[in-house]
Amino acid sequence: MQRNAPFLLLAALFATLCLATVAQAALVAKIDRQRLALDETLTLTVSKDGSSFFSEPDLAPLEPDFTVISKNQSSSTQIINGQMSASVQWRFVLSPKRAGRLQIPPLTLGKDATAPLSVEVSQEAPSRPRADDQPLFLETEVDHREVWVQSQVIFTLRLLWAVPAQIQDPADPQLENAILEKLEDTTFDKMINGQSCKVFERRYAIFPQTSGQLTIPPMTVQAEVAGQHRSGAFFDPFGSRGKPVTLRSNSETITVRERPADYPTTAAWLPADKFSLDAQWSQKPDELKVGDSATLTITMVADGLPGAQLPPIQLPEMDTIKLYQNKAEVANHPTGQGITGSRQESMALVPTKPGNVELPEIRIPWWDKDKQQVQYAVLPATRLTVHGAPAAEPAAARPAEPAPPLQAPPTAPAVAPPPAPTARPTGWMALTLLLALAWLTTTCLWWRARRLAAAGQPPRPANPAVAMKEEEALQLLRRACQANDPLSARSAIIGWAAARWPLERRHTLIDIERLYPDPRLAALCQELDQTLYGHGEQAGTWQGQGILALVNKIRKNSRETRTKDNPLPPLYH
Structure with a gap:
């Protein structure tokens, strides 16, 4: 029993503290100022009698009218005449989002709530480019005070400091009738009056869209400068709580001129x-x-x-x-x-x-x-x-003219010998007959190829490897169309046509339309080119089933025509 006495005493003490907390719990809010400018801040302090180790007031009701810049928490415990009391305090630095009479609504913590408060926020405040007694100041500049409408003006915000400080990211300027482009930020060191300073620069490219006066409103920067050492502060022995500082620049005014009268009136203004x-x-x-x-x-x-x-x-x-x-x-x-x-x-x-x-x-x-x-x-x-040849149907090729018969070179006149009893062909006569026979064979083959082409049947190659080439080209076309790949399909259909009509000229989509004059083929080829060379967003929607079905129909019609015109295979190829 004696061994558990300390634990029982500690439990009783904790229970007493909790009862006191419940009995004395109260949530109180107060503000350090009731009037401020739009680009200034105020401090909201919320206090509670009792302890709150793992929670804080709900700040969601502040979001419509205020931005929470920073927050911190402190707590204290006292024992007087055997009576224990505890309290906790929160400090919130708030920045108003609009001018007018704003209300800080009730903030809740558990079952407790603060009373509402109101503040008056004015639109403008006097400039304050430098902190009091601190090497911390703000500058702004423009590269031109007078510009042409829609031309570029560079606006620079520059912050300089020589003391430890935490600086919040500045908000972009709010402009009417102008385009704002943020440029890259830079940070560097600079000597000012023998003192080394840090410099932060943010630059903007501004393009006024209307003539007249363009006003860049004052820029506001929130900072927190490290405080001095305070030995009496138990919870802040090193003076780590910074002092909030608000810096406010002057406004900048730019004169915007209309486009010159001698500029071409119908041209884009550049x-x-x-x-x-x-x-x-x-x-x-x-x-x-x-x-x-x-x-x-x-x-x-x-x-x-x-x-x-x-x-x-x-x-x-x-x-x-x-x-x-x-x-x-x-x-x-x-x-x-x-x-x-x-x-x-x-x-x-x-x-x-x-x-x-x-x-x-x-x-x-x-x-x-x-x-x-x-x-x-x-x-x-x-x-x-x-x-290259035009897309129209070329004229029928003319057969090659036969080679003229070879003639013996002239010789000097001489006395003719007496005729022999039997005459035999000489060498030049045999050569002439051979050339004539070759010409006749070539003419027959050309005539037969033209006849088959007119009937819709491609010439049958003597080499079976050529026929295999069409099947291979068809396989490539089938894979490209099934994958809906327009670039591969265009190459494959040209390769298939080259294998299908080997005696024709070098092929393009235009030649294919000529060889098979079908409006559906022309429309599909046009769609394929438009997908590849038109707007890029169409490439992902192209479907290859149409071209593949039409190619299969061309091959089927050719087979039916060949069967109808030639029911029996020819004896000679």
């Missing part, structure tokens, strides 16, 4: 520090071939302009070239001087007829901010040379 226009071809423009695809990529780059402001480029429609415009790629690239915008246009050109075609000159005006005048970025006209 005020820039530098502007460039470049073109790249996937192959040489003078080596294009009918049915093949060539990609033209045009890139615009502008220093001091966002990419979204650069205009689109469209080539005119051409009768002898199919044009497939891809989706433009627009980007912004932060640099040390601001924003560099880019726009890349990519288009596929598929020639349908041979000949020469000229792409017209591309001429884009832009405003040189340095020289204050209109400049032009120019891509000169490009001459395209397309090789």
Whole structure:
């Protein structure tokens, strides 16, 4: 029994403390100020009689009107004349989100709740770029006080300090009728009046969208400067509780001018520090071939302009070239001087007829901010040379002319000998007969091939390896169509056509449409090219069943036609 006495005493003491806590529990809230500016802070203190080791007041009711900047907790316990009392205190630094009369609603902890409080928040407050008696101050600047509408102005926020401090991330400025692009932050050291300071810089690229006056409101930075050593504070012996500081800059005003009167009225307004226009071809423009695809990529780059402001480029429609415009790629690239915008246009050109075609000159005006005048970025006209047969049905090939008979070279006149009783063919006569026989055989084979082609039956190759090639090409086409792979399907159908009609010219999709003039085939080939060379988002939706079914139908119709026209196999091949 004596051994358990200390534990019983401790349990009784804890029970007494809990009873006292329950009996005396009360939640009280107070604020250090009732009037403040929108960019200032206030301190809300919540106290409770009793102990609260693992909980704190619910702060969710504050979220609509306040931001909690920081919070800390302290507790104390006292024993006077044998009576024990405990209390806990929370300190919350709050920043208002809007101006007007705001209410701090009741905050709850368990079954207890605070009474509501109200504060008056004004819209503006006087600037305070430097902390009192502390080497901590705030600066802002703009690189131009007067700019053209939609042109770039660089706004810099700079914070300098020479004492240990915790600085909160500054909020971005809120602007009307302007585009804001955040640039990279930098931190470095700087000597000021012989004292080493830390410097934090944040830069923004701002693009005013309307003429007139643009005002950048004051920037506010919340910081906490390390306090001095206080030996009497038991719970803060090293002075670790910082002193909250609010720094507030001056506002900045910029005059925004309208676009100059001498700028082309129908052109896109492009005020820039530098502007460039470049073109790249996937192959040489003078080596294009009918049915093949060539990609033209045009890139615009502008220093001091966002990419979204650069205009689109469209080539005119051409009768002898199919044009497939891809989706433009627009980007912004932060640099040390601001924003560099880019726009890349990519288009596929598929020639349908041979000949020469000229792409017209591309001429884009832009405003040189340095020289204050209109400049032009120019891509000169490009001459395209397309090789290959036209897509129309070619004329029937003419048979080769027979070689003229060989004749003996002239010789000097001489007295003819008397005729022999029997004449035998000489060597040149035998050679002439041999050449004539070869020409006759070639003509018969050509005539037979043309007759079979007219009936829809491909010539039967003497070598069975050629027939196997069509089956292999068909397997490749079947796999590509079943996988819904448009790029592989385009290559496979051209390979299958080359094996199907081996005596025809080099094949493209246009040639396949010519060899089998079916509107459904033309529509499917057009869809395939549009998927590959049109907008990129269509590539994932292409389905290959249509082309595969049509190819199978072509082969079936050819077999039926051959069976109807030739019920018995020919004796000779």
